[in-house]
Amino acid sequence: MSFPPPNPLVPNPPQWLAEGARHLWLPYTQMQTTPMSLPVVKTDGVRLTLADGRELIDGTSSWWTAAHGYNHPHIREAVTAQLQKMPHVMLGGLAHEPALTLATRLAKLLPGDLDHTFFSESGSVSVEIAMKIAVQYWINTGVKGRTRFVSFRGGYHGDTLAAMSVCDPDEGMHSLFKGAIAEQLITDLPTTPEREKAFDDFLARHKHQVAAVMTEPLVQGAGGMIFHDAETLRRLRRACDRHNVLLILDEIFVGFGRTGTMFASDAAGIVPDIVTLSKALTGGTMALAATIARAHVFEAFLSDSGSKALMHGPTYTGNPLACAAANASLDLFEREPRLEQVARIEAQLRRELEPAKKIPGVVDVRVKGAIGVIELAAMGDLNVLKRRFVEEGVFIRPFGKIVYTTPPLVVEDADLARLTSAMLKVVGEQAAEVARP
Numbered sequence: 032m033s034f035p036p037p038n039p040l041v042p043n044p045p046q047w048l049a050e051g052a053r054h055l056w057l058p059y060t061q062m063q064t065t066p067m068s069l070p071v072v073k074t075d076g077v078r079l080t081l082a083d084g085r086e087l088i089d090g091t092s093s094w095w096t097a098a099h100g101y102n103h104p105h106i107r108e109a110v111t112a113q114l115q116k117m118p119h120v121m122l123g124g125l126a127h128e129p130a131l132t133l134a135t136r137l138a139k140l141l142p143g144d145l146d147h148t149f150f151s152e153s154g155s156v157s158v159e160i161a162m163k164i165a166v167q168y169w170i171n172t173g174v175k176g177r178t179r180f181v182s183f184r185g186g187y188h189g190d191t192l193a194a195m196s197v198c199d200p201d202e203g204m205h206s207l208f209k210g211a212i213a214e215q216l217i218t219d220l221p222t223t224p225e226r227e228k229a230f231d232d233f234l235a236r237h238k239h240q241v242a243a244v245m246t247e248p249l250v251q252g253a254g255g256m257i258f259h260d261a262e263t264l265r266r267l268r269r270a271c272d273r274h275n276v277l278l279i280l281d282e283i284f285v286g287f288g289r290t291g292t293m294f295a296s297d298a299a300g301i302v303p304d305i306v307t308l309s310k311a312l313t314g315g316t317m318a319l320a321a322t323i324a325r326a327h328v329f330e331a332f333l334s335d336s337g338s339k340a341l342m343h344g345p346t347y348t349g350n351p352l353a354c355a356a357a358n359a360s361l362d363l364f365e366r367e368p369r370l371e372q373v374a375r376i377e378a379q380l381r382r383e384l385e386p387a388k389k390i391p392g393v394v395d396v397r398v399k400g401a402i403g404v405i406e407l408a409a410m411g412d413l414n415v416l417k418r419r420f421v422e423e424g425v426f427i428r429p430f431g432k433i434v435y436t437t438p439p440l441v442v443e444d445a446d447l448a449r450l451t452s453a454m455l456k457v458v459g460e461q462a463a464e465v466a467r468p
């Protein structure tokens with residue numbers, strides 16, 4: 032069987048790609064039909080350089096990670112210095128400065144008494160840990176039967192089996208994986224006062240088996256960039272308080288400025304019981320994730336004997352290189368005007384994507400912070416769209432029914448304008464294609 036199919040954009044793939052593409056199994060990819068990926072040999076700022084020398088403006092920040100653009104010298108220097116000193120030691124019995132400094136800084140940065148950080152290497156694992164903390168919290172406090180989770184349609188929390196169980200049932204392939212993943216209580220976000228009542232009743236009915244309610248705050252990202260307002264989060268906090276259920280906010284996508292505040296929960300002025308962070312935590316340089324708990328949650332794990340300890344321990348937890356990268360990324364959030372840049376990006380996206388509302392087949396245009404979305408009634412051939420964007424000199428990856436951009440937060444006006452004009456042009460072409468008799 033021959034795969035991948037050739038990619039007209041890569042007529043002469045370098046040897047490592049031609050050979051390696053038969054051996055590398057790609058994420059969420061039908062390997063038989065998806066054209067060979069674009070070979071990237073260098074990154075700088077908002078630009079990707081391909082093997083043939085072409086440059087693309089990146090509209091995705093590599094799955095929303097590269098907040099400061101690629102190759103920021105400050106992060107590069109911090110990681111290089113750490114590599115020379117000590118790439119890794121385990122956190123079992125040994126302590127090192129990068130992880131402890133990062134835990135201290137996260138405690139100061141997050142609202143309220145979110146003061147206790149557990150490190151892992153991927154968002155999905157940080158979600159698994161949040162779920163385990165919630166379940167063990169009830170066990171440790173002597174409350175029985177609190178093992179299930181309430182989550183929401185449109186949500187995405189990762190690809191491991193427990194994380195999948197709290198994703199949107201369709202997007203999370205719950206029927207395909209029936210029997211392999213736990214059945215959770217999935218409902219609608221309380222986006223209106225009427226839905227608040229319905230949600231409250233729902234929680235009242237189920238609370239005796241619920242460990243926690245979990246959502247992505249303000250934006251459901253991988254589920255289709257679906258927005259809700261800060262009041263929705265306050266409704267969740269009120270309902271969880273009323274029924275004594277933990278609230279987990281998954282800030283893996285929205286955390287670190289993406290929606291205009293450092294954390295999305297800041298916009299609602301609420302303090303969740305547990306938060307998960309990853310994606311932009313290291314500014315898009317190293318794999319790192321964090322699960323952070325409030326004092327009352329953490330204290331339920333304390334005891335004079337060995338019992339009640341959190342039963343989790345990834346080999347690379349708190350890897351010094353990754354923590355050094357995260358500390359350097361936090362320096363940049365302190366020193367550089369990232370949130371002001373997000374406000375500017377938001378205004379420009381609103382202005383420049385507005386004309387898309389007139390394109391036939393466009394059902395919605397929406398912007399929040401540094402997220403710009405054009406939603407279509409129906410998506411055309413994804414491979415054609417992806418190719419057209421590269422021909423326009425940008426890297427944009429539509430999915431589902433949306434064409435969106437989440438540029439690095441340092442993108443300059445002219446580069447952002449190239450991203451938005453490519454979006455209008457390619458979406459316009461698709462409308463013309465669909466309209467053709």
Ligand SMILES: *Cc1c(COP(=O)(O)O)cnc(C)c1O
Binds near residue numbers: 153
């Ligand atoms: C990406 C993402 C995850 C999963 O993170 P991975 O690092 O891909 O495992 C979980 N939750 C949200 C909101 C995400 O955007």
